Amino acid sequence: xxxxxxLRLRVEDLLYLEADLLDRWKLQDWLALYTEDSWYHVPSxxxxxxxxxxxNSLFYIMDDAVRMRERVARLSKVGAHSEHxxxxxxxxxxxxxxxxxxxxxxxxxxxxxxxxxxxTSDAFVGHYIHDIVERDGTLLIRGKKCVLDMEALxxxxxxxxxx
Numbered sequence: 461x462x463x464x465x466x467l468r469l470r471v472e473d474l475l476y477l478e479a480d481l482l483d484r485w486k487l488q489d490w491l492a493l494y495t496e497d498s499w500y501h502v503p504s505x506x507x508x509x510x511x512x513x514x515x516n517s518l519f520y521i522m523d524d525a526v527r528m529r530e531r532v533a534r535l536s537k538v539g540a541h542s543e544h545x546x547x548x549x550x551x552x553x554x555x556x557x558x559x560x561x562x563x564x565x566x567x568x569x570x571x572x573x574x575x576x577x578x579x580t581s582d583a584f585v586g587h588y589i590h591d592i593v594e595r596d597g598t599l600l601i602r603g604k605k606c607v608l609d610m611e612a613l614x615x616x617x618x619x620x621x622x623x
Contacts, residue, residue, distance in 0.1 A: 467558055467560070467565065468556060468557075468558045470599055471556060471558050471565060471567045471590075471592060471599065472553075474493065474592065474601070475553050475556060475567065475569060475590065476553060477493070478490060478493055478601070479551035479552070479553050480551075481493070482549065482551050482622055483549055483550055483551055485535075485546050487532040487535060487536055487622070488532065488536075490532070490622070491528065491529065491532055493600060493601050494600060494601045495525075495593060495595075495600045495601070495602045497524075497525055497602070498524075498525045498601060498602055498603060498604075499522075499523060499524050499525070499528075500521060500523040500527075500528050500531075500603070500604050500622075501522050501523070501604070501606070502520040502521040502522075502605075502606045502608065502619060502623060503517055503518070503519050503520070503605070503608075504518040504519060504520055505610050505611060505612050506518075506612075509586075509605065509607030509608065510589070510607060520619055521606075531622070535620075542618065543577075543620050543621070545577075547576060547620070547621055548575070548576040548577070549574065549576075550573065550574045551571060551573050551623075552571060552572045553569050553571050553588070554569065554570050554571075555569055555570040556568075563594075564591050564593060564602070565591075565592040565593070565594070565599070566591060566592075567588070567590040567592060568587060568589055569588050570586075570587050570588075571584075571585070571586055571588055571606070571623070572585050573585075573623055575621055582614055584608060584610070584619075584623060585608070585609050585610055586607045586609040586610070587607050587609065588604060588605065588606055588607075589604070589605040589607065590603070590604050590605075591603040
């Protein structure tokens with residue numbers, strides 16, 4: 461089998477596993493897919509999310525590994541009123557493209573995430589940019605940027621789920 465095809469299949473498996481864990485609210489298991497120096501970013505919808513950087517762009521979410529752990533801890537508590545009871549979510553990932561840049565595997569994929577809660581349904585549409593590294597034969601996510609391909613969030617919408 462072609463080496464590039466095999467790499468893409470391994471990356472797709474990782475992205476599909478991540479989506480499944482988020483759908484089932486297995487947030488500790490989701491965190492285990494990430495490196496100890498990981499990050500999770502969601503740029504605002506009014507910037508070019510592919511090139512957005514903290515120095516000159518607004519982000520809805522800009523978590524480092526510590527904040528990711530704190531986010532998971534908050535969402536796991538009953539006191540997380542925005543997600544108690546938990547939203548029903550479905551992460552759909554497609555169009556996965558993979559390229560290697562030295563030790564980093566960069567994956568770009570499309571997503572749509574459906575969120576249903578309190579008789580309201582939201583759809584978050586966009587694309588992911590994952591930075592992935594291989595450690596002892598295992599692929600781990602070093603970083604994830606969720607670029608929302610939307611003009612704006614729906615009135616009163618919030619991103620209380622992990623995209």
